[in-house]
Amino acid sequence: MKYQAPRGTQDLLPEDAPRWRYVEQMFRQTCADFGYEEVRTPVFESTDLFVRAVGEHTDIVSKEMYSVSAHGSEADERRERLTLRPEGTAPALRAYLQHNLGAKSPLTRLFYVAPNFRHERPQSGRLRQHHQTGIEALGSEDPALDAEVITLGLTYLRRVGITGARLEVNSVGCPECRPVYRERLRAALESRIGTMCENCRRRYDTNPLRILDCKAEDWSVLEAVVPDLADCLCEPCAQHFAHVQAVLQVLDVPYERNPRLVRGLDYYVRTSFEIVHPQLGAQSTVLGGGRYDGLMEELGGPPTPGIGFGCGIERVLLACEALEVAFPLEAVRPVFVVTLGEAARLPGLRLLNDLRQAGIAAQADYLGRSMKAQMRAANRVGARTVLLLGENELAAGAIAVKDMETGAQESCPLSDVVGRMRGRKDEG
RNA sequence: GCGGGUGUAGCUCAGUGGUAGAGCGCCAGGUUGUGGCCCUGGAGGCCGGGGGUUCAAUUCCCCUCAUUCGCCCCA
Known part of the structure; x- marks a missing residue:
């Protein structure tokens, strides 16, 4: 790579x-x-x-x-x-x-x-x-x-x-x-320098306070020796x-x-x-x-x-x-426009755009795939509703509206569908 | 800067000195125009890179790079 x-x-x-x-x-x-x-x-x-x-x-x-x-x-x-x-x-x-x-x-x-x-x-x-x-x-x-x-x-x-x-x-x-404490700490640790880790020996000179933070030292022993900052x-x-x-x-x-x-x-x-x-x-x-x-x-x-x-x-x-905290994540449930056949392609794009302009989340398949594949795509993105446009629908000036949860499907005049989808959105 | 682990399919990982597998995912079929579940099939990998040993290396050895955990320090 x-x-x-x-x-x-x-x-x-x-x-x-x-x-x-x-x-x-x-x-x-x-x-x-x-x-x-x-x-x-x-x-x-x-x-x-x-x-x-x-x-x-x-x-x-x-x-x-x-x-x-x-x-x-x-x-x-x-x-x-x-x-x-x-x-x-x-x-x-x-x-x-x-x-x-x-x-x-x-x-x-x-x-x-x-x-x-x-x-x-x-x-x-x-x-x-x-x-x-x-x-x-x-x-x-x-x-x-x-x-x-x-x-x-x-x-x-x-x-x-x-x-x-x-x-x-x-x-x-x-x-x-703090300088007062620093000196008291130095004095308290002076006799122990030999037993301290390499880092702490260096810190003893440069920044003795940081010795308190060292995880390598044996604090069960040092605890009793070291003065408490609060007392100083x-x-x-x-x-x-x-x-x-x-x-x-x-x-x-x-x-x-x-x-x-x-x-x-x-x-x-x-x-x-x-x-x-x-x-x-x-x-x-x-x-x-x-x-x-x-x-x-x-x-x-x-x-x-x-x-x-x-x-x-x-x-x-x-x-x-x-x-394992469970996040309450927002789920966008788009409307998915499925088209079937060349003739439905442009009207489908028009519908897709009208939905989006109306503020309704809408998606479609751009891979020119089979209806089955388009339906799979709709399912994958979590579509709540699929709008189906094929030859039959075009001839009738209508569109098939399928509810992806119940599987129920009904026909709706093409001119009404955006308003209807907006209504569903407002419901919740 | 210093130590240890790991590098194999998109992801999570098996595996063997004789040039590779699973699950999930992806694609397609099972339905002339219908998703999920199920079944079937398919695509996809110079097994991190280089060198060495060997008839033969993904496998053994060395180096290197990447990554990861730890030291230091910090959120």
Whole structure:
């Protein structure tokens, strides 16, 4: 085969698309119910935007970005470097700042549905082009807003039909208290460096917080040694986290505090959360997010707190598959025009077009096949009604109307048939 | 970047050192102008690519490519 979809990408065929539409529709509906409005941003942005927002030393920026450069004219080469969007928050905030949405309203609620690109090794639940639904709530640091964002995510997943998901929350502190914790963690682990995996030894120097997230370490032993981040939070962060949990409890949202939940993007502060599903394999996070109160300033805007999440559509669908979720898929039941003989061909096309112009789903066979084959085709596309046009019907100025469920057939004047089909459509 | 699995018909997969099969799908017939179910027939495959061993390789060996699962990281 000469051409195939690039590694880590996939085609969505007609048989797949309805499930995607359904899941996206559930997300849009949930967002609408919570007062979130859609934003659509370009699929690529200035490379610098992502470097700034996500962090120069994160995996995403250091080795996973698809950067593109227009080649050709000198003018193009002078332009800034561009990168295919690796995550959704930075573009949303960029648009918020560029269009000064904060001036229109002190609290802005946005949602998006968009493809993301990361140059990683593909595996189950991880693609080079994947799709995320996500939201961003900008302009308030009210802990209740954290709870709202989390609740929206849970509501969406529940509506899609996902059961058995687990909500984990944590607080990763702020630029005030996190360095304090970082040093306490280093001190606690110092004597254990020798027993840690190669990656963690490196992390000990570069980013010790990520050691908490390592699956290779023996946590049954380390648990007792490692200080709890919650014990090191500064007073405002501790209060914030306590309030978030209090609101979750009032809302009857079941959650687990995961003291080792730290996320990989630099901009996260305070509330950090994930929704994981046990049946997803290695990539079990279906939804992840957190607060990013300093990010807007980092991008050159006014101080504007914010919180949001991203949720992988592919992972949602994997979970649905594992759970054997039954989707209520829309079924188009077209009218099918069957013609018999040359003389009926053009009048049949005319009828087909009249039906379509009247807003009635209508199909016909274009392969010049036998009546039996046309009937088979009608059955295959789920036709509810077949309109049969042959010599007898032409002579009588009529058409045979066959109900494919009952098999009953009757004659109808050709001039009445569109109106009659429209009547059936309105019935339901 | 590193490990393991798998590459045979459109799809899901059997199979053998002597150049290939099933189920489903597709097409057609069983009805001079009638679908589904059933029966019958048919089309469709350089057995991923290259090299080696052999009288002979889809089968054994090596390489390569693709794919998949995992590590890292993330949705």
